[in-house]
Amino acid sequence: MKLYDTLNREKKEFKPIYGKRVNIFVCGPTVYDYSHIGHARTYIFFDTFSEYLRYKGYEVFYLQNITDVDDKIIKKANDLGVDPFEISKKYYNEYIQDMLKLRVNGVNLYAPATFYINEIIDQVKRLLEKGYAYVTNDGVYFDISKFPEYGKLSHQSLDSIKAGARVDINENKKNPADFALWKKRKEGEPFWPSPWGDGRPGWHIEDTAITEFHFGPQYDVHGGGSDLIFPHHECEIAQMESVSGKKPMVNYWLHTGLLTVRQERMGKSMGNVINIREILKEVRPELLRFFLLSSHYRSPVDYSPESLDLAKQSWEKIVISHSKLKSLNAKESEPVFVAEINRFRKEFENAMDDDMNTPLAISVIQSFIAFVNKNMEKFSNLDKESALTFLEDIDRIMKILPRNDxxxxxxxxxxxxxxxxxxxxxxxxxxxxxxxxxxxxxxxxxxxxxxxxxxxx
RNA sequence: GGGUAGGUGGCAGAGUGGUGAUGCGCGAGACUGCAGAUCUCGUUUAUUGGGGUUCGAUUCCCCACCUACCCUCCA
Structure with missing residues (x-):
């Protein structure tokens, strides 16, 4: 199997560090509002990715953080006059509900940042001891001048990052590109005690603290939306590789293309945010999954009701054929199609093995469906079983067939x-x-x- | 301005240095109480534009144009 690694910009043969065990970490959402279909795109992809690895016999541990302390959460809480933890708790819950409805259940553990405050403080402490960070009036900052490789993931030179940096209002920082590891307490903000006074973690540190705790300093796959490449993942690399001295922090960086709505970026300011729960009133989760997996994960997906409707035609064909196959009264006779069915399976695997080429894999499924429709009446019971098993294996990976209640x-x-x-x-x-x-x-x-x-x- | 990923038929969307999948759609036929599904046949001079390399490029290189995202937790 080959995976495209953002860091090296090439497809690399997939080899986990520990044999069949695969450690995957994916950046989860900041829980300050309902999740939207952009989140669905990313998390459905990584769900499918982890399930495919399991199908291939890997023992996957899929870990995902939840950012439950953050500026946006605090702002919303202050605006509403409630406790920030009320906000994060509510939307964390809603997020899990949405994911369950989307049948995203490949995640082994959700890790909220606030559960790891000790690990975060410990990591910041070590960064300070090693001289990669410094303390100011308002917090602890990472000193990027100590990490010359900063920019290697997004393929930008430190100079160009500095040149592009906007005017920095924080004169405490040595370099405008330095980023906060720990923020000292401000009025109306949640806080935890630390050696640098009461405060809260910076954004990037939670992920490396969580992954170090569960996986150690190096692991297999780190995923997330491509909007996180810079600066978030760049900062993670700086933190983890500095603190451990080991490189690379992860062997495969996987980034999903972002979702647009009618060719426009989806965002609050655009007024075009579509929440997962809204869209699930209109369409089955399995159709949404099919639609989103019809694009390659690294390409952007453009959503519109029309394109979803078109996808529905193709999707129904698969659902119908599966249903017909299930109720088929197959003959007790020698199987004649098993070899051909296995060929389709092989083609499906080849597509998935090539950097999770789900659109190609779906085209194999479609060809397979045409094959089934054409030959179903000649199926023996073993042919039927073999075809059904294939479809059900696909469904365990992609979860595109509606479940029966x-x-x-x-x-x-x-x-x-x-x-x-x-x-x-x-x-x-x-x-x-x-x-x-x-x-x-x-x-x-x-x-x-x-x-x-x-x-x- | 800098970085990244792209621009393939009416639509979605792969692949490939040697005339280009798959599906939807569309047309005709078969089947059918109707519907639906399915099958058969048919369907468009489709690879952004201009150069270059090559015997030959959609595929490699250069330029232009266009699209999306990122450029510090303020999106």
Whole structure:
């Protein structure tokens, strides 16, 4: 398997540090508002990535931080006149709810920054001892002049970073590009005691403290949105590689392209933020996943209701075929298609192995679906089993097939039996009514030579 | 201004130094109580523009134009 590493700007053969064990860290959200479809894009990708590695037999530990103390949270809390922790707690919860609805469950551990204050203080202490940081009136800062490689991830020279730096209002800093490791307490802000007085962590330090605690100074994969490359990930490298003296901090930096809405950046100031919970009122999570995985993770995705609608046609085809396959009465005979099915599986794996080329993988799935539709009636029970297993393996990785809720399945079956009876008596008005009503509730019914089939859309 | 990733048919979206997937859409037919699905056949001179390298480039190089993101926690 090959993965594109942002640091080296090339696809590299994937080799974990510890055999089959893979340590993945992904930057989580700052929990000060509902999560939007841009978050969905990134986290659905990394969910799929971790599940694919598991499918390939790796033992994955996927760790994700939650920034639960931050300027934006504090500002919102102050505006509303509530405790900042009320804000972070609420939106942390909402975030988890959204992720569960999106079937993002590949994450092994969510790590809120405030659970790691001791580790953060300890790391800052070591940076100071080693001379990579200095204390000022308002906090502790990392001294980037001590880390000449600063800029290597975003491929910018230190000079160009300095030249591009905006006017710095903080005259305490030695260099405008120095960044805060610890911020001293201000009125109305949450704080923890530290050797430098009461205060709170800087933004970048939580990630390296958390990863050092769980993974040590070096690990396999670090992911996040490409907007985090600079300065966030750059600062993480400076902190971790300085404190440990070991390079590289991670072997594979993976960054997702950002999502745009009608070719425009999605943002509060644009007024075009689409929350995950809003969009899930309109579409099934599995369709959203299919749509987002139809673009390569490093490319930007452009969202519009129209493009989602187009994706729906392709997506339904897969759902329908899966449903037909499940209800197929296959013959007890020698399997004849197993080799061909395995060829599709191999092609799917090849696509995924090539830097998680999910759009190509999806095209393989589509070809496979055409193959199934064409040959299904000739399937033996072993052919059927083999095809179903393949689709279900895909679904474990991508989670693009709607899940059935067994509690209502029984009632759907009863309605379909009723419909069958009315059809036999040619009471088509009634049978069509049942079909229509089910459809209105997201259950599509079709009459096939095998009888009725149904699926969720 | 600096950095990064891109610009492929009506749409989405791969790949490749030697006339370019896959799917949607569209047209016709088969099937069908209807619907839907599926199958068969068909469908567009598609690779931003201009140079260069090459026997040959969509693929490599240069320039231009265009798009998105980042340039310090203020987006």
């Amino acid at each position: 067994s509690s209502v399945e029984k009632f759907i079956e009863i309605l379909l039996d009723t419909r069958k009876l009315t059809k036999e008596k040619k009471l088509f008005e009634i049978s069509d009514y049942i079909r229509l009503k089910l459809r209105e509730n997201g259950i599509a019914v079709e009459d096939t030579s095998e009888g009725q089939i149904w699926y969720r859309i």
